[in-house]
Amino acid sequence: MMFVSLNLMSNLKLKKTLSYQGNNLSYTITFKEQKHIILRVIQGEVRISAPLNTPDWEVEKIIYKNISKIVSVQNQHILSSVYDFNSSNPWVKIFDKEIEIIIDENLTRSKFENNKIYMKNYFDNEEQVKKMYSILAKHYKNWFISRTIDWGLKMNIQFRNVNVKLMKAKWGYCLPKELKIAYNTKLLHFNDEIISYVIIHELTHILYPNHSREFWNFVEIYCPNYKELQILLNSTGI
Incomplete structure (x- = not known):
């Protein structure tokens, strides 16, 4: 003893x-x-x-x-560190870099152009955030599809459909029988290594629907440091 x-x-x-x-x-x-x-x-x-x-x-x-309070405080922290609509120069963090947001009440249509986001003024912070994520999901959908194709070829896994949308409790999900994968738009706030882990994770679910030992062994082949990345990802809150 x-x-x-x-x-x-x-x-x-x-x-x-x-x-x-x-x-x-x-x-x-x-x-x-x-x-x-x-x-x-x-x-x-x-x-x-x-x-x-x-x-x-x-x-x-x-x-x-105290879990509700903890999650609430964590969410406020992650929100304050990934975008800011209240400063004189609004911005959002994409791939760990700040992208300028131009808010113009005269705009009739929002767009992503010249590495800047142009938005109309909705005069409501919650609506402004929702519209921003909608713009990002549309603009980066092909990027997520391309990255999923790259990893699918490396892992020899086929899929049919990729969607990008705002989620409240998940970074992504997979429907194995339908070969469909969806990613949380908020993944764009992270670097490529963490996003790649989520892509590998969801593609692996096509082969292994549950989080079995075989599932994690397969993930580890393509992402040896997945445990560290998982901790970084989940410690931020959603």
Whole structure:
């Protein structure tokens, strides 16, 4: 039997994950000489400090109890870091680069031109965001199709249809029997490596509908660091 001294446990920091609605929620826990569990969300990251020798189930109970607030704060963080309609020069982050948004109330039709997004003013932030994602989905659909074709050839997997749309709880999904794949438009905020992981993930579902051991073994062939990318992807919220 191995014993760990309290001095070694003090200020020990660990990274852990738990499952929530099919996704992994990552958090960092630090053990300290204190009486209660304290949960904070800082810059989208869930940070917990807990008394020494606190069991995992007790920490996870606190997280699940506050999950709605955590997700809300994370979503606000990711939204504030990927676009801004309130500044004097509105922008949206595409592939980790800021794209300028021109808002003009005289425009009758929105468009993506010369690496800029031209939009009419809807005078409603929620509607403005929805229209922006609609423009992005239309403009980048062929890009997603092309990237899926490239990976499909590498993986020797055929598909019939690709769709790009805004989703609330998924980064993508696959209908294996219909050979259809859909991607969340918000993937455009990430770099190519993370987007490629999602494409590989959804294409693999055509062969393996469930997240079986065979599924993950196949994903790993084409994306050896998928675990790291999955953590980065799911830790941002949607």
